[in-house]
Amino acid sequence: xxxxxxxxxxxxxxxxxxxxxxxxxxxxxxxxxxxxxxxxxxxxxxxxxxxxxxxxxxxxxxxxxxxxxxxxxxxxxxxxxxxxxxxxxxxxxxxxxxxxxxxxxxxxxxxxxxxxxxxxxxxxxxxxxxxxxxxxxxxxxxxxxxxxxxxxxxxxxxxxxxxxxxxxxxxxxxxxxxxxxxxxxxxxxxxxxxxxxxxxxxxxxxxxxxxxxxxxxxxxxxxxxxxxxxxxxxxxxxxxxxxxxxxxxxxxxxxxxxxxxxxxxxxxxxxxxxxxxxxxxxxxxxxxxxxxxxxxxxxxxxxxxxxxxxxxxxxxxxxxxxxxxxxxxxxxxxxxxxxxxxxxxxxxxxxxxxxxxxxxxxxxxxxxxxxxxxxxxxxxxxxxxxxxxxxxxxxx
Ligand SMILES: Cc1ncc(COP(=O)(O)O)c(C=O)c1O
Numbered sequence: 001x002x003x004x005x006x007x008x009x010x011x012x013x014x015x016x017x018x019x020x021x022x023x024x025x026x027x028x029x030x031x032x033x034x035x036x037x038x039x040x041x042x043x044x045x046x047x048x049x050x051x052x053x054x055x056x057x058x059x060x061x062x063x064x065x066x067x068x069x070x071x072x073x074x075x076x077x078x079x080x081x082x083x084x085x086x087x088x089x090x091x092x093x094x095x096x097x098x099x100x101x102x103x104x105x106x107x108x109x110x111x112x113x114x115x116x117x118x119x120x121x122x123x124x125x126x127x128x129x130x131x132x133x134x135x136x137x138x139x140x141x142x143x144x145x146x147x148x149x150x151x152x153x154x155x156x157x158x159x160x161x162x163x164x165x166x167x168x169x170x171x172x173x174x175x176x177x178x179x180x181x182x183x184x185x186x187x188x189x190x191x192x193x194x195x196x197x198x199x200x201x202x203x204x205x206x207x208x209x210x211x212x213x214x215x216x217x218x219x220x221x222x223x224x225x226x227x228x229x230x231x232x233x234x235x236x237x238x239x240x241x242x243x244x245x246x247x248x249x250x251x252x253x254x255x256x257x258x259x260x261x262x263x264x265x266x267x268x269x270x271x272x273x274x275x276x277x278x279x280x281x282x283x284x285x286x287x288x289x290x291x292x293x294x295x296x297x298x299x300x301x302x303x304x305x306x307x308x309x310x311x312x313x314x315x316x317x318x319x320x321x322x323x324x325x326x327x328x329x330x331x332x333x334x335x336x337x338x339x340x341x342x343x344x345x346x347x348x349x350x351x352x353x354x355x356x357x358x359x360x361x362x363x364x365x366x367x368x369x370x371x372x373x374x375x376x377x378x379x380x381x382x383x384x385x386x387x388x389x390x391x392x393x394x395x396x
Contacts, residue, residue, distance in 0.1 A: 180326025
């Protein structure tokens, strides 16, 4: 029997999408992992989460383990609303939906806003899982290049104006990661933030602001698009994955009530009530401002190690953006196909993600690669870049 024949056409097409969600082969033992966007293991608050789980169960017994969960879920919402307020984002309870990570938030937004006629504007390059998600709903994309100052809003404006002249549909939304972008590590300037909001208004589209790394600034902290949004055009997607623990799967959407209502409708109870309640207890017992200072200090220092190792070990022809926060650095090696180079890198015991996976047209990304400084410790980062330097030299 051909089981696949039971899939409807749209699902059959979606299953053919590239990339298939596996961006590097199995790692050899002892490989230095500069590919993975995980938090540093020492920064994951294992003991504190253990204590939160124990106290939750002692206090509430089976309650947090039922479908409807614990009243602490509401507390989590209040904690997130308060945190957003401190960042200049003012939302009510009806304007916030807790999701299973930012990924579910992006998927729900795509699900309620996209159909096969919908156009989506994306950054090029962008977060590869978002690319995968959007391609499940539409094939119509506008790719806008990113430079060291983030999304090139002048290019976006030209494209929108031309589409208007030609009577073409405008994007239903722009998906952007304005702060410490994945994969480039770049940050959209204040002027471009203002510009993109004006364009959304002029050409009538929504903005999905993925702020997964927004709290992890090294020095400067720009206002989010949502904080600057006076027209309710911005759907702000957040996450505790990069600042607490990704396995807890806590993210959110902050946006207009109608959007939140529609997302909640399709989310149903695909929830993690237990994780949400445990997170609420953890946050109530944690000085989060203090924790964020530790995170920023640690990642700032790791990033400095990465950058100085790049200066020391990489040949002149390689270039990279200097991140001001987040987890990633983005490198270009002219004339080298980084997908091919990955095989040698793994043999040398260092990993990265080839750039092509972050582009809709993968041929745009062959000379790029993404390095992560979040997961490994400083010694390993320096050693990893030393190994990478050897591999790049040999590939030129
Ligand atoms: C830009 C961006 N958005 C969302 C996510 C996923 O976050 P979550 O673990 O909350 O689903 C990631 C994780 O790598 C990311 O880089």
